[in-house]
Amino acid sequence: MELNELKELLSIVNSEDEPVGIRIHLVKKNDDDTESLLLADVSDELANDLKEIFQETINRKFFDNEELNFSNISTALETSNCAFYYDINEFPAKLNILQNFDTWADYDEFSFTNDDLESIKAILITIGNEDNYFTIFKHVYPVTIVRQDKMLGFVPIGNRFEKLNSNILQINNSIDFIYAEEKLVVNNIKTLSAAYGFKEIIKNQAREKIQLIGGLDLIENLEELTAFVENVKYAKRVLRINPESPVLQLAKARIIDFIGNHAKLSLKIRFNDGRDRIVLDTDVSKVITIGILNDDYLKSNLTDLDYESERKAEFDIEDQ
Numbered sequence: 363m364e365l366n367e368l369k370e371l372l373s374i375v376n377s378e379d380e381p382v383g384i385r386i387h388l389v390k391k392n393d394d395d396t397e398s399l400l401l402a403d404v405s406d407e408l409a410n411d412l413k414e415i416f417q418e419t420i421n422r423k424f425f426d427n428e429e430l431n432f433s434n435i436s437t438a439l440e441t442s443n444c445a446f447y448y449d450i451n452e453f454p455a456k457l458n459i460l461q462n463f464d465t466w467a468d469y470d471e472f473s474f475t476n477d478d479l480e481s482i483k484a485i486l487i488t489i490g491n492e493d494n495y496f497t498i499f500k501h502v503y504p505v506t507i508v509r510q511d512k513m514l515g516f517v518p519i520g521n522r523f524e525k526l527n528s529n530i531l532q533i534n535n536s537i538d539f540i541y542a543e544e545k546l547v548v549n550n551i552k553t554l555s556a557a558y559g560f561k562e563i564i565k566n567q568a569r570e571k572i573q574l575i576g577g578l579d580l581i582e583n584l585e586e587l588t589a590f591v592e593n594v595k596y597a598k599r600v601l602r603i604n605p606e607s608p609v610l611q612l613a614k615a616r617i618i619d620f621i622g623n624h625a626k627l628s629l630k631i632r633f634n635d636g637r638d639r640i641v642l643d644t645d646v647s648k649v650i651t652i653g654i655l656n657d658d659y660l661k662s663n664l665t666d667l668d669y670e671s672e673r674k675a676e677f678d679i680e681d682q
Contacts, residue, residue, distance in 0.1 A: 363447040363545060365424075365432040371542040372424055374490040375417050381491050384413045385465055388472050389484035397459050397483065400472040413489060415535045416498060423537070423549070435548055436567070437602045448546035450567060456558040460499060460541045466492055479531050496542035500533070501553050561594045568597035574605060575655060580614050582639035590648050599652045609657045614638070617654065627659065 374382060386402040386409075404412075424430065427443070435446035453461065465488040487498040539554070540547040554560040568591040576584050591597040603610075609617065618638065621627050630650055632641045642648050653659060 363434075363449075363547075365430070368432065368445075368447070368547060369424060371496055371545070372420055372540070374494045374496070375420050376425075377494075380494060382413070382489065383491060384409045385488045386412070387463070387465065387469065387486040387488070388482050389459055389486065390472075390477060390481050391483045392481070399459065399463065399469050399486075400477065401469045402472050402485075412487060412533070416487060416489060416537070419535045419537060435551070437604070440551060446548040446551060448548055450563060452563050452566060453546070454554065454558045454560060454563060457499075457539070457546070460486075460497070460539075460546070461544070463497065463541075465495065465497060482531065485531075485533065496540055498537050499539040499541060500536065501538050501550075501557055502531070555594075564594055564597045564601055565591055568600035571600050571603050571605075574610070575603070578610065578614060578617075580617060580640055581651070582634045582641050586642040587648060587651075590642075590645070596649070596652075599649065599656075603652065603656045607655065607657050609655055621654065624659070627654070 374380065386404050388400045388402050390398050390400055392398055423445070429443050431438075431441050431444040433444070433446060434449040436449050438444065438446050463486065465486070482502050484502055485500040487500065488495055489498070490496060536550070538548075538550040540549065548554050551560070569588065572584065572587055572591065575581065575587070581587060587600070591600050615638070618633065618640075621631050621640070622633070622637070627650060630644070631647050632643055633639065634641050640647070640651055642651060
């Protein structure tokens with residue numbers, strides 16, 4: 363997905379020609395650890411306020427943000443101003459409820475009599491109309507709920523302060539995920555990793571890439587790379603290897619010659635006695651080998667300097 367495609371999906375938020383409504387659903391965790399969806403009955407005033415704050419947030423992040431870095435989550439580098447299209451086949455199991463969610467279906471309503479706010483795990487905010495809409499997903503952390511038994515709240519009633527006598531579900535203008543037309547956009551990758559199992563997905567996908575690498579017969583001790591990706595930091599590097607990378611189409615001997623003749627790479631990568639396979643004996647050699655397979659190391663025809671394309675910086679072997 364490109365940024366212009368995302369903007370098209372979100373453009374309904376600014377429409378003056380179509381009706382733009384808002385619906386709120388709550389994801390409730392049941393006693394048996396299953397989840398269910400409940401419709402939240404909200405006042406017109408609250409609905410309008412929510413629509414306004416999320417319209418402002420979406421415009422600021424996706425429409426007015428010329429520096430936004432929007433890319434596929436499988437290959438992206440995390441920056442302070444980024445969002446990601448979830449392009450991995452393995453969808454987070456803990457977000458399956460999104461794939462089964464129909465905002466226009468007839469769900470039971472949340473009841474303060476029968477349902478406990480502390481069982482609410484997420485808030486779904488759908489903006490648009492039946493023909494054109496998207497859903498904002500907000501994770502509910504424990505601190506999101508103000509518990510009346512944990513805080514002595516002063517509630518103004520007329521000219522008198524009264525005690526807070528019920529829990530309060532707080533909501534701010536942050537966005538964790540956006541779901542539209544079966545596409546997931548991740549605005550908060552930390553939440554995806556911490557609460558929805560993304561770290562394990564990264565490792566799973568990295569293991570599949572290692573099987574692809576194994577088919578090259580390039581690495582003598584491939585099990586070292588398999589153990590390496592148990593660290594999600596390095597699994598992310600393996601995940602970024604493009605199966606269509608030109609390097610993976612080269613003959614093994616060509617890759618070996620490239621490393622052996624490279625002034626810097628040859629200092630950090632060792633070959634077996636037959637000099638026909640790489641031996642991974644240090645973390646540096648593993649990181650560099652992953653970079654080679656992703657075609658990260660380039661040479662400028664103008665300056666004759668070596669560059670690491672991932673960082674677009676001059677390649678310094680000591681940085682690895």
